Amino acid sequence: MGLPVEVVAGLLDAAAAEQDTDLTHLLADLEPADAARVTAGVRRLRATSDRLRRRGQELAALFSSARELAQLRDVDELLARLVERAHDLVGTDVTYLSEFDVGSRELRVRTTLGTVAPTFPGLRVPAGMGLASQVVESRRPCWTARYSAMTQAPHDQGIDETVAAEGLISLLGVPLLAGDEVIGVLFAANRVEHAFSPEEISLLSAFADHAAVVLQTARLLARANAAADETRRAYGELARHVEAMERASEVHGDLTALVLQGGDAADVASALGRALRCRVTLLDTARLDGAVREAVEQSRRSGRCVAAGAGAFAVAVLAGPALLGALLLEQGTVEFGPVEIRTAERAAQITALLSLKQDAMIEAEQRVRGDLLADLLSTDQDRRDGAGARARARGIRLDELHSVVVAAVPAELRRDAVRALRRAGGLVGEHADRVVMLTGEEDPAAAARAVHADLNRALAAPVLTVGAAREADLRDQAEAAGACARILPALGVTDAAVTTDEYLPYTALFGPGEARVARFVRSVVGPVLDWDAEHAGTLLPTLAAYLDHRMSPVNTARALHLHKNTVLQRLDRIGELLGEGWQNPDRLFRVTVAVRLARLADSP
Template sequence: MAGAVPVDVVVGLLGAASAHRPERADEVRELLAGTELPAEDVARISAEVRRLKAGAERWRRRGQELAALFSSARELAELRDVDELLSRLVERAHDLVGTDVTYLSEFDVHSRELRVRTTLGTVAPTFLGLRVPPGMGLASMVVEGRRPCWTSSYDAMTQAPHESGIDAAVHAEGLVSLLGVPLLAGDEVIGVLFAANRFEHAFSPEEISLLSAFADHAAVVLQTARLLARTQASAEETRRAYGELARHVEAMERASGVHSDLTSLVLQGGDAGEVATALGRALRCRVSILDESAAAKDEAVRQSRRSGRCVAAGSGAVAVAVVAGSTLLGALRLEAGELEFGPVERRTAERAAQITALLRLKQDALAEAEQRVRGDLLADLVSGDPDRVADIASRARARGIRIDELRSVVVLAVPADQQRQAARAARRAAALVGEHADRIVALTAIDDPGAAGRAVHAVVREALGSPVIAVAATVHELPAGLSAEVDAAGACARILPSLGVSDTAVTTDEYLPYAALFGSGNARVSAFVRRVVGPVLDWDAEHAGTLVPTLAAYLDHRMSPIAAARALHVHKNTVLQRLERVTELLGPDWQETDRLFRLTVAVRLAHLTIGT
């Protein structure tokens, strides 16, 4: 038993082999010093103890790594935000492997590119976000092979093609040795996890295995987080869609209710105000009605008229034109309220505008029918025909008009294309309105004809926005005595533009001489002018047409040849020569008092009626 070893020595050797402390070089020899073993056996036992100690240390380190790996996996599994998860994943990999730089490149299945998404330990600002084209660099090898790839010297690497942009980023960061492992979710590569050093380093199988195991855990967690994020996004989108659907259904129900209310209004003979009330109640907003003049000045209404749709009108409001064919009847303006004006609400407002147009047309048709009846009444009054006015008082009372209360008549001179609008406006200030001899005639209960003319002129002028001539006269005897007043007022309205008057309200009494002359028409006036100054008119028609203007200037300037010459911008002798010609045509007594008066009137009338 010369080779026997005491139990205490064996226990000491086993302790030395398993101790978690640095090995002393002579520890085994000291334990075997009293055993009398040969030197070669002592050497063999020392080598074996060292081997066992290295193996135990390796397993101990492996256990620690696995514990850290599982701990990191559990921590990562608790994260739900993808960006935070990527940052934490790189941090844990960095702690596990202990390299200078750790980063993760995300793989895009569509472009087949890799993009550096998260880094730790980098110093170059250009490294984050670096894109790796397909087939280039160490990362593409990892993706294509779905396995770990590494190099101890990047510059000397030949197994993967280099790319200038990648090389520049690697050199800027100072990286030398790199290890990349795939993040796999089934057969799909979702990224590459890199560990890199700024010095040459041959990665051991244990380092490669550790990083690969961590990448496998991380890929599962990352894929799960992505799926959860997509699920949450889908759920949120579903909630939004459901909310939108609920709002749409609610809007459709409101629209259906409004359409029902508007249909009832049409059947029951409602008006535009009731339409606005029903629309405002349904859409929970304030609705106002613009008349034709206000609507025509509104830019939003003009756009709506062209498009036929609701148009934004500022401050959250919308406007929609009320039209019938090409005729603008007004507009609806909806102020911002409790509800947003979505497509359904806008379409509802457009339908309301159509209903308003329909009601307006219906009301206009009734008003036109009523106006035709009233126009017939007015025509009968103007005619003075006993048969036509026999029962006119009772017919007028049926329309709410008392003939015996009408005191003034107003004749309006407006362009033909504005007569309808002028008549509609005049009804606001008169009891009976109609058309007669291309004029608008209005009868009022105002005693003072001047006040009556001004009242009718004001409303018509505002409605047309253009000059209006209104001539008023007192009504003396109704129903028999209206013809003369209308003729006199019409004659006065006809002559006022020749006198330079285009926008006024006057009475026939103010222009009585002209009304008297023109009351019976132009035939007698023309005959009078021909009898008095016919030879002069004939001369002007055959020659230069200067005698009548010369006569007018001579008479207007108190029969002064010098003043007349100054007004005509000619020499005095020219005026005298022309007057001599007048004497030859009219006779030497044309300047006698009575004949001169008639001549003065005739020359004035020639200017006003004939235009010479």
């Protein structure tokens, strides 16, 4: 059978065409059996050509994705491109990629194409459920022509509802493998029943291999980036730690020098501020309030540096349980870390050490000065003379101390009072249950006011100070001021700065030689005092009230909250004890003075 060249060429064109071609006009001269054989051969050639053409398209798509993989920049974009190409070449209604979590063994839908249900993207498939888990467990492609009738894998209600909402019926899943590890599953699905061919499974598997490379590369890059970030962070932390240690070493050297050179707490704050490049304030206990007070209390209990709000830190300066003050650090250019915090805590310890050392030196000096003052006020002339020599030896010029001030302070506050007056200079000490100070102030009133202000501020309590000019005998002046301080509370004066001259009559009566006053009182109102000592002790107060109220029984009764008859009965008893004529002018004057002196003598 010979065919013309034109017919052969036409048959070859028909075999290479993408669509069926009518061969009737080309085979008209052949016998029907020969025409049928030629037609069958052309169709086989066209099918082979279709397969080769399709294979070429598939290879082109795979090569294109390989080139994009080599230029990997955005993982999500590349995965979306791979899913898109697989969708176009496989020709299914829906194509999607699920990523496998090794920890939870869940699959999560990461990239989709062709889906319409809003619940499908991001869908999570629990471990062991559905077709996806079967692919993971078997590490091979799995498919079903009708998902609702699938029996080879357990169903999950949530997954079934999502698949039904999407309208999917047939599904094909192929694993994404990185060695022996499954890192995901690539799916192709139709909304009609469909039996997947080996060519479709092979093609989808090829795309799954590319997607696996993308995912594995993304994971490796993420790990590499995380490791690089961790390395940079570690290097940065190391550099910061080294810098912090250098600053800590600098502070340690400065603080050591301060201890050896006799520095004080203010020097510690300055050294710490320079090293940490921040503002450091030395606070005493009177300057603590608000958030700072709360932070210092926490630091006092824990012994650690505590945040005080607004980037500030406070650390208590402690000597055992005693709070000596605090360091307040306001963060500057250096970020406070563990090393800086520990440096501040050590600085607080050095501050406490220097404060104790300074207090010990001052205490020793003041003890010497207190002993010196005690000798100056002694009744022993030899001690007084020796005190003058010792004062000159210590550079204290007694001739420049012009005023003596006596302060009435409760016993538990006297030590604090002496400490508060040290800064004023002069000589300070305790004598005869009083705080006594010799000062260079020439005006005793001004000296008393200055001491009163210092003690009010330091003790936050009422204080009575009495000043006297240092004249002939220091001891006599101190005793006179002390006597005045003892008498004034009975007159209602408890918080004031006065001088002995302002209360001269009382000073004269109760100063040196006051034994004569006691004899005078006894000689005038002795019987009344004796009666009160043996009975209820009511006659002398009644007599005092009677004299204070112009000898009116009615006013006296009202002042004492008594009945008038009771007052009259007591006055009768007083008349019996003092004798007739006790209300005569001269004798009444002496009785009035004696009663007032007796009341003052009984005051503390």
